[in-house]
Amino acid sequence: MTPDLPTLSGLGRARYPLFWLVGALGVAALILTIQGVHAQLGDASLWTTLFAPDRTNLREVLVRDSLLPRTAMTLLCGAALALAGTLAQQVLRNPLAEPMTLGIFPGAYLALMLAELWAPAWLASGRVAVALAGGALAMTMVFGLAWRARMSSLAVILAGMIVNLYCGAISLAITLSHFDLLRGLMMWGGGMLDQTGWGDSRHLFAQLLACVAATLLLRRSLRVFEAGDATVRSLGIHLERTRLAALAIAVALTACVVAAVGVIGFVGLAAPTIARLAGARRLGQRLIGAPCLGAVLLWLTDQLVQALASWPLFSANLVATGTVTSLLGVPLLLFLLPRLRSQPDLHAPAVAAVSSASLGRRLPFAIVGLVGVVALSFGVSRGLTGWHIADGAQTRALFFWRFPHLVAAMSAGVLLSIAGTLIQRVTRNPMASPDLLGVSSGGALGIVVVLFAGFAPTALALFVGCLAGAIATLGVLLSIGARASFAPQRLLLIGVAISALFQALVSAWLASGDPRAGLMMNFVIGSTYYVEPTAAYTAGALALAALVLGPLLHRWLETLSLGPAIAAGLGVPVARARFVILLFASVLTAASTLIVGPLSFVGLVAPHVARYIGARQPRAQLIVGALFGGLLMGFSDWLGRQVMFPQEMPAGLVATLLGGAYLVFLMLRAGRR
Structure with missing residues (x-):
């Protein structure tokens, strides 16, 4: 075992309450999952449902091809977003960094919105490709803006905020003029985890494994980022290349989740931050603890969403899991916030100042x-006859x-x-x-x-x-x-x-x-x-x-x-x-x-x-x-x-x-x- 990757038993020591937090959330989610499966199956055998289901029994089909794949997808999405947030926060040395900062979520959402209105055939044949293309284009814009600043931490964050604001502003403008047509897409924007089989889960699992392998190859270089850019360069590590590689992994993780289930925000921010607050100070601890926490946090949230859907008050409305994740994650983050001791490196100037x-x-x-x-504002305006310059009388009439x-x-x-x-x-x-x-x-x-x-x-x-x-x-x-x-x-x-x-x-x-x-x-x-x-x-x-x-x-x-x-x-x-x-x-x-x-x-x-x-x-x-x-x-x-x-x-x-x-x-x- 390498020194920077602690064992799970190490995370379970008294000084690392993260292990117990993950365990408590996992047990609560497991209990809700068992209750939901039992309520759906009734007296049927779970073993038979998994390995020899009766295709004429709708309950067994729903459990095997919908409920259980949804649980697997939830765990994979939570772990992927948490790992992406951990990488972003490490290389940018900023506890505010998350997948949303990289522009993937709003870029993918905007691409789907444009396709929904003007190229619906693309969604019928390649919804995943459209989402990936939008997220990749947004990330390319972020890298393009930050590249001239040598991919510095602040440049990447500022570029990500600009791309997020731009994509969000354009999405809002389109929504204003096509509100009724985009209502279904708005629900997707909240993160929908419904599944109709195991295919998407298997694909996401393979993609997650590939990203984890790439992360392990970078872990030694990533540990040095906490000491600052100057220290990284003095140790012979190529700063820009390493930062770009780590962010590329985060982009891939986020894009895969967006393409599979839509936008699920806050997990990428909350899981790494709560992991640090709960005692995971070293990078190796966070690389294990944050994905585990993200997985159980999203799992528990989704189980609560499914439980709420059975209530008469909510049965007529679809509740997006991504929305409820924020409702649960915010109080948990605020509760643990007094334990925060980290200091982000954000002191560099944003842009060069002139004399x-x-x-x-x-x-x-x-x-x-x-x-x-x-x-x-007072003299030039556009009317029914086109552009015109107002005279004194018109200006006085419209002054009020x-x-x-x-x-x-x-x-x-x-x-x-x-x-x-x-x-x-x-x-x-x-x-x-x-x-x-x-x-x-x-x-x-x-x-x-x-x-x-x-x-x-x-x-x-x-x-x-x-x-x-x-x-x-x-x-x-x-x-x-x-x-x-x-x-x-x-x-x-x-x-x-x-x-x-x-x-x-x-x-x-x-x-x-x-x-x-x-x-x-x-x-x-x-x-x-x-x-x-x-x-x-x-x-x-x-x-x-x-x-x-x-x-x-x-x-x-x-x-x-x-x-x-x-x-x-x-x-x-x-x-x-x-x-x-x-x-x-x-x-x-x-x-x-x-x-x-x-x-x-x-x-x-x-x-x-x-x-x-x-x-x-x-x-x-x-x-x-x-x-x-x-x-x-x-x-x-x-x-x-x-x-x-x-x-x-x-x-x-x-x-x-x-x-x-x-x-x-x-x-x-x-x-x-």
Whole structure:
């Protein structure tokens, strides 16, 4: 036995509660499985059903060719996704890395959506090939964006986030216009494990074995990644090649699962993270423990889904296993989170910054662009007779309608940009954005509760629901974070868990066929159409207040970027400073969520753009980032009204497409340098 691959008995020692966790979950899943098989078979023999089934007995056929293959597929999918997440987190040194970060899930989903609408014959003859092609293309885009940056950890993660956002934004745009036609595909997007035989399970088992063999060949090189890129290179290991090989294995594992059963999120994030929290510190321990945990976690989840399906309340609706996985995994992750001790390596800059001397030359162009957006919003529009420039009378006539929408959009951009800059600075994580704190998702979850509870979807009810959800999420975030002096990595993991929970609930609702899901869809992608003037002007006042108060935190931000030990040595109260900054950022995020929904891509891209044009210091980055965020959202609001006239494309969707394109340009340009 090699020293880096512990035995299962080693995992069972008192210091490794992971073994007992896997055992407890496995026993619970086994009991439910036995009960389900017994209820289906009745007095028939399981041995006879397995090896000599009566093909005229429908119960025996269902057990042998449906229930048992489904269990096998569940175990294989959970293990594959957990192994993929373990590899991604190891080579990227980031506890937030998972198969979704690599772009496979949204790429495969988008490919199937396009084929469903415009090439249905492809699905009839090659659904697996379509899903694999979409996932592979998305991964190719990620590698292409990160290649010029030598496949660095941060470059891969940023590229994956861009591809995810792009594929997700395009999928949402298509869903808005073809909602009824894509309802069945939405259910597949939640992960469906139904089986009609053993063929798919055997294929996935062979693919998993091949990926495990490839992982074993890389295990010695992978262990060194925990020491950092410089150490890996000093030991003579080809960093980029090894990272690319490990990510390719993760891609293959994820693509095989997507092609077999659809999208099952959160397992790739939860299983490796919970394994580490439960005591599996070494890579060898995680390579064994995480797949085992992922397998039993998905197995137990699927058994609960099948048990719920027998209840009268749920019997009329299909419940996707991937959705319920998040509902179970999130509480388990939050329960074990206080044991987290790992520190990801995320301190490298996202893009190369130019000389700060160029800031003074480029800033006027941004101001001119901001003025130009205001002029476009009021003076240029598309009507029944085509494009035209409005005269004074037309501008005054439409001022009462366009001005509040413009104020709301630009204010949301400012709020999100400042929040994103604060979060990235205090966490020293250039990939952090407001949605990673989960506050925006919590606010959107409040909207879901209001609509699902049967309340009338009035502006006041939606406002109260969103505010309550945002405040509740912030309370949970600060309560748990206070136990670890608001350690950034702890807060980010909490936010990701909350966001995963929200996304799972929304996905399940969209697939249910509820007519209120259309209203929720408009809110999720950030439309300013329903914003009242009072709310818009309130958001404008908050944006101005944030522009004044944000720069006052520059000393704390600059000192915290040096690390908590140095900051404490310089007299900064680290815990209090983190609390104040994150509370301020969360309030700004909640305020923007109340206006345009859980739009957060602006909060990711604006700080990078500000740094690129020379705003390196916190005060300058806050102001320049806010200026760019307001410009981007204002232009997106105008463009969204024109591009699909007479229909309106939500400003949040347009901002994602435009901001992502600009961030891609920055990454490519930085890579060439």
